[in-house]
Amino acid sequence: MDELLNSLVETGLRGGTPTRNEALAVLRTSDDDLLDVVAAAGKVRRRWFGRRVKLNYLVNLKSGLCPEDCSYCSQRLGSQADILKYTWLKPEEAADAAAAGVRGGAKRVCVVASGRGPTDGDVARVSRTIEAIKERTGGVEVCACLGLLSDGQAERLRAAGADAYNHNLNTAEATYGDICTTHTYDDRVATVKEARTAGLSPCSGLIAGMGESDEDLVDVVFSLRELDVDSVPVNFLLPFEGTPLADQWNLTPQRVLRILAMVRFVCPDVEVRLAAGREVHLRSLQPLALHMVNSIFLGDYLTSEGQAGKADLEMIADAGFEVEDAETTTMPAHRNGAGGAAGGAATSATTVAQEAAAVPDAPVPESAVPESAVAGRPERPQARVAVRRRGAGTELPPNA
Numbered sequence: 001m002d003e004l005l006n007s008l009v010e011t012g013l014r015g016g017t018p019t020r021n022e023a024l025a026v027l028r029t030s031d032d033d034l035l036d037v038v039a040a041a042g043k044v045r046r047r048w049f050g051r052r053v054k055l056n057y058l059v060n061l062k063s064g065l066c067p068e069d070c071s072y073c074s075q076r077l078g079s080q081a082d083i084l085k086y087t088w089l090k091p092e093e094a095a096d097a098a099a100a101g102v103r104g105g106a107k108r109v110c111v112v113a114s115g116r117g118p119t120d121g122d123v124a125r126v127s128r129t130i131e132a133i134k135e136r137t138g139g140v141e142v143c144a145c146l147g148l149l150s151d152g153q154a155e156r157l158r159a160a161g162a163d164a165y166n167h168n169l170n171t172a173e174a175t176y177g178d179i180c181t182t183h184t185y186d187d188r189v190a191t192v193k194e195a196r197t198a199g200l201s202p203c204s205g206l207i208a209g210m211g212e213s214d215e216d217l218v219d220v221v222f223s224l225r226e227l228d229v230d231s232v233p234v235n236f237l238l239p240f241e242g243t244p245l246a247d248q249w250n251l252t253p254q255r256v257l258r259i260l261a262m263v264r265f266v267c268p269d270v271e272v273r274l275a276a277g278r279e280v281h282l283r284s285l286q287p288l289a290l291h292m293v294n295s296i297f298l299g300d301y302l303t304s305e306g307q308a309g310k311a312d313l314e315m316i317a318d319a320g321f322e323v324e325d326a327e328t329t330t331m332p333a334h335r336n337g338a339g340g341a342a343g344g345a346a347t348s349a350t351t352v353a354q355e356a357a358a359v360p361d362a363p364v365p366e367s368a369v370p371e372s373a374v375a376g377r378p379e380r381p382q383a384r385v386a387v388r389r390r391g392a393g394t395e396l397p398p399n400a
């Protein structure tokens with residue numbers, strides 16, 4: 001174990017990429033080794049991001065009624081989840097919600113809309129929204145997340161002031177067809193590339209807990225590393241009643257921490273954001289995750305409620321971290337300016353691949369404990385997903 005962790009830390013401190021086998025071994029460490037794994041990932045996190053935590057704030061511009069069939073999503077075609085459903089917020093409404101997030105400490109606002117992808121009219125509408133948010137908040141970072149992009153749309157969003165674009169890969173290429181049939185993994189990769197080409201900081205991540213294998217998780221994280229994205233949101237499945245994955249309650253807090261450690265080791269100098277599922281799956285272990293991720297969402301998620309924004313801030317302070325201020329550049333200096341608007345990567349995908357190839361695959365330690373090691377535990381009471389009933393699209397104030 002010491003040999004594995006020493007190798008991962010040494011690689012992470014120089015911004016390199018571990019081998020695939022090393023990444024797999026992290027997922028298969030035992031609970032006895034968990035704090036050592038967290039501490040090792042914490043060294044890499046502090047090397048590139050100190051003790052800063054970037055806060056991001058979600059504004060769901062348009063909720064539900066999507067024609068796509070992503071099985072994990074409460075907004076999907078045929079979803080029976082009892083979520084808020086509404087059409088486009090007006091620019092002023094979105095700016096109100098965004099301003100609440102910024103007052104709460106957020107330095108990035110993520111404007112999101114359900115759907116396969118925007119029409120040109122939608123892009124014009126979101127452009128007006130971005131302008132309204134920038135005007136109201138004094139220029140907060142804005143990330144748009146509108147689905148698959150068509151020709152010229154990324155450029156128009158960039159011209160309107162968007163800093164970043166999010167489009168998650170979600171899971172491994174080999175199993176993408178198991179979670180969605182209405183678009184492909186390649187469609188998603190193409191949109192991430194279009195965003196980067198337009199000068200938007202590429203943000204793309206994953207969802208864990210959908211029944212995927214360790215190998216699938218490692219595959220998607222290595223794909224994100226090769227795509228050289230600036231930020232990686234790590235979501236943990238919220239199994240909404242009324243969706244096909246409603247019974248997929250298969251994450252433990254320990255498993256979540258191991259996944260976050262693996263992502264940090266594979267993407268050492270990238271913004272790793274702990275996203276949806278934080279409260280539900282980590283529960284009382286949330287603060288440990290801050291030692292590995294450098295970014296979280298403040299308050300609520302798109303269709304579910306998070307803990308109170310005030311509790312997020314208290315957790316950060318109690319754990320000895322600090323909220324990153326607007327003047328501080330999130331990305332390490334070597335990644336700034338080479339890619340998207342919020343700072344791209346100097347480490348090219350080729351370099352990463354070469355580094356990976358240069359390090360022989362480490363054997364998975366004998367002591368590695370398979371995923372099924374958690375099977376013998378008593379079943380915990382099933383947590384419930386709290387559907388969002390406040391903030392954007394409601395009369396109630398947002399949670400920030």
Ligand code: SF4
Nearest residue numbers: 066068070073076114
């Ligand atoms: S395209 Fe987006 S909103 Fe639509 S079902 Fe898939 S994840 Fe949900």
